[in-house]
Amino acid sequence: MTAILIKDINQFFGNLVSVSSLLVFYVLMGLILWVFPDYSILDGYYSSMNSFFTVAPMILLFLIPALNRDAIAEELDTGTLDLLLTRPITSLQIVLSKFLSGIIIISIALFPSIMYVLSVYWLGNPVGNLDMGGVIGSYIGLFLLCSVFTSVSIFSSSLLKNSISSVLVSILLCFLLYWGLYLISSLPVLYGKWDYWVQWMGLDFHYAELGKGLVGLHSIVYFFSIVTVFLFGSFLNIERLKR
């Protein structure tokens, strides 16, 4: 597994397009959080990281599928996956390696955001006037959200040989899971009866709960279940190549 991890991370940082995507992410986040007035942390009346944790999922919804576009799709297209299947490694190990490389890459992408936390911490009056419980909960939520988006991207990448189709399907699935269920819950047929439970099934609901600092077991189990479902789907897609 480490062999694929090292190769994928090497390939990622050796690819100008991938590294550029990260740079665009950093610039975009910097502009939204520090320059544009609507979400600017500096224009807020409270020392809070809320604007970061509100904007981040919207950008990650596009960024993660783009970063993982070639995770399996390119290997399918070029035939290197066929060769990998003749090596002493199982399909499950291939999927887990791809998932872990995706997680490592997005963690590297999010790591500099710690600077935002430190900035708000030091800018607060008095210094340190920041709800650290909420920040830690939100980071846990963001990490779990990234795990789901990565597993969805790996799944699409294992389903389609074409990178662009893979990115589009990933974005659609991530959108449906994040906001789609919330939007569906407002349908008249569900409103007042099932709307709470339909919202409960969406990522947005659990992400918001974690953001309040409520790290509930049910939310953790929920995120892990979705990751497992999509990784299992990816595993089945690879196993199908042997048939």
Add this chain to the structure above:
Amino acid sequence: MGIQVQNISKSFGTQTAVQNLTFSAINGEILGFLGPNGAGKTTSLRMIAGHLIPDSGNILYDGIDIWQNPVEAKQMIGYLPESNPLYYDLYVKEILGFYARLHHIPNSKNRIEDVIEMVGLNKEQKKKVGNLSKGYKQRVGVAVAILHDPEILLLDEPVSGLDPNQLADISELIRNLAKTKTVIYSSHILSEVEKTCDKVLIISDGELKVIDRLDVLKAKSVNSQIIWATFDVKIDGKLLRRIEGIKNATCIAGNTWKIEAVPNVDIRRNLYDWTVVNNAPLLESKVEESTMASVFKELTKE
């Protein structure tokens, strides 16, 4: 020691790609895997390499079933697919390093250096794989296949796209490797198969047609004797065709004739007697040997 393929079959939908294929190959042997396009060669090799699961049958490497102990069995094989898939954005050493880690090769640096030397990649080792010529990419493919020193090598068209010098080098390398390994070698270049392989397997329409030693196979081939003869004088074709046992005689150029005998008849003595009686001295004569191409054609014709 070696590989045993027992009754493997594979269908894709309603189309049968391989049917009840059974053969074995032992250590130190190069088995040529031949067949026309669409005969099921690549599907068979994919099953043997552990990429495709057969619908039925077993594949054993030194007695280890590939589908019961896949990880252990796959350590024993080196596979070079026909399309030679490689990571074009990696450097030669990076790609070899990746496969070395995948196979947990101890002292991988030394092994990578040795393999680079063996396949003749020294000059190109600092380039990205995507920037190499086709011949050198093929060498990288061979390097990837032999890196973990497998006991069984499956080479699907290993010399396609190589120039004559590269072809000679890679063939030599395969012959050297085969001294201690079992090699299954699929190729469309029959002359190369004749030079390289000890044994030949021919499949057609997914079925095994024959498997035998190359010399035995050639000897078994029922072919008409063909003699290429150049006479010192002009010859009347009608007279030549009257020789007993001759089926046909065609003038190729000047006084050179292609003389074909009826099946299973040796016409050399009759031809010699005829030249003496007709005062037609022979300057040159050559009996055409049964080639792999004629054996192949005979066994795979519709």
